[in-house]
Amino acid sequence: MKGKDESQHVDVKLQVRYAETDQMGHAYYANYLVWFEVGRAAYCRARGLTYSKLEEDDNIFLPVVHAGCRYMRPLRYDEEFIVRTRVGELRSRVLTFCYEIMSVDEGTSYAEGETTHVFTDDQVRPRRLPQAYRELLDG
C-alpha cells in the first residue's frame, strides 16, 4: 500500500519548445507558469476532473490569486523534464497546488512553485467546491 506522500502527486513529461527559449538560451521564466498549468490540468484529469467539465457543466472556475516560482537551474531547448504536481492545501474556498520541475531521472530539480486558486462562477463570484470534487482532488 502506497503512503499518502507517494500517491498524491501526478507527473507529466514535457520538452522545452523552441518558442519557449529566449535569447539567453534558456526557457523563458513565464513559461514555468504555463507548465504548472499543464501539471495541474494533468493532476485534475488523473483525479477524474477536467477544467472543461468544471467550467461548462458546473460553472466552476479556478482563477489564480497567487503564483510563485523559484528557479534553481536553467532549462534549455529540447530538454525533457517532469512537472510533478500535488495538492498543497484544499479548503472549501481555496486550493493550493505545489509543483516541482525536475529532470526525467528525477536527479535534478530545475524549479519549484505553487499556485493558489479560489473557486468562482463565470462572473468571478466566490463559490464553494462541491464535496464530491473535494474528495476527488484530495486524491
Next chain:
Amino acid sequence: MKGKDESQHVDVKLQVRYAETDQMGHAYYANYLVWFEVGRAAYCRARGLTYSKLEEDDNIFLPVVHAGCRYMRPLRYDEEFIVRTRVGELRSRVLTFCYEIMSVDEGTSYAEGETTHVFTDDQVRPRRLPQAYRELLDG
C-alpha cells in the same frame, strides 16, 4: 486631401519583448502573427470598431481561416518597429488584412503578411457583416 492608399492604413508601434526572443537571438516567428493581431485590432479601433464590442454586443466573431507571413530580416530584442495594417479585401463574408512589419523610420521592411477572416457568430456559424460595419472597415 489624402488619396485612398495613404489614408487606408493604420500604424501601431511595438517593441520586441524579451519573451518574444528565441535562442537564435531573434523574435520568434509565431509572434509576428500576434503583432498582426495587435495591428488589426488597432485598425478596427481607429475605424470605431473593437473586437470586444463586435463579440459582446453584436455576436460577430472574426476567426482566421488563413494566415501567411514572409520574413525578410530578423528583429532583435528591444527593437522598435511599426505594424502597418490595411484592409486588403472586404466582402460580405470574407475580410483580408495585409500587414507590414517595418522599422520606425520606415526604411527597413522586416516582414509582411496577411490574414483572412470570415464572419461568424459564437457558434462558428457564418454570418454577414452588417453594412454599417463594412463602411467603417473600408476606411
Next chain:
Amino acid sequence: MKGKDESQHVDVKLQVRYAETDQMGHAYYANYLVWFEVGRAAYCRARGLTYSKLEEDDNIFLPVVHAGCRYMRPLRYDEEFIVRTRVGELRSRVLTFCYEIMSVDEGTSYAEGETTHVFTDDQVRPRRLPQAYRELLDG
C-alpha cells in the same frame, strides 16, 4: 517495405493548453506555428538531427522565410491532436516542411500549413546544408 508516402511523415501528439486558448474559447491562431515547430523538431529528431546539435556543433541555423497556415476547424482546450510533419521540398539552400494538424483518430483535419527555411550560420549568412544531413532529412 513501406512506400515513400508512408515513411516520410513523423507524428507528434499534443494537447491544447489553457495558455493557448483565447477568449473565443479556441486555440489562438499563432500557436499553430508553435506546434508546427514542435512537429519539425520531432521530424528532425526522428531522422537523427536536433536543432541543438545543428546550431551548436555545426553552426547551422534554419530561420523561417515563410510560414502559412489554413485553419479549417477550431481546436478547443484539452483536445488532443496530432501534428503530422513531412518534408515538402529539400534543396541545397531551401527546405520546406508541410504540416497537418489532425484529430488523434485522424478523422478530422483542423489545419494545414507549411514553413520554408533557409540554411544560415549564426550571423544569418546563407549556407549549404551538408550532404549527409540532406540524406537524413530526406528520410
Next chain:
Amino acid sequence: MKGKDESQHVDVKLQVRYAETDQMGHAYYANYLVWFEVGRAAYCRARGLTYSKLEEDDNIFLPVVHAGCRYMRPLRYDEEFIVRTRVGELRSRVLTFCYEIMSVDEGTSYAEGETTHVFTDDQVRPRRLPQAYRELLDG
C-alpha cells in the same frame, strides 16, 4: 523636488492583446510575468541601461531566481493598464524589482508582484554588478 518614493518608479502603458486572453475571457496568468519583464526593461532603459547592452557589451545577465504575483482583479481584452516598476532591493549580487499592474487612472490595482535576479555571465557564473550600474539602477 521629488522625494525618493515618487521618483523611483517607472511606468509603462500596455494593452491586453487577444493572444494574452484565455477562454475564461481574462488575461492568462503567465502573461503578468511577461509584463513585469516589459516593466523592468523600461525601468532599466529609463536609467540608461538596456539588457542588450548589459548582455552584449558587459556579459552581464540577470536570470530570475524567484518570481511571485498576486492577482487581485482580472484584466480583460483591450484594457489598457500601467506596469509600475521600482527597485525593491539592490545588493552587489542580488536585485529585486517590484511591480504593480494598475488601471490607467491609477484607481484600480489588478496585480502586484516581484522578481529577484542574480547577476551572472553568459555561463551562468555569479558576477558582481559594476558600481556604476548600481548607481544607475538605484535611480
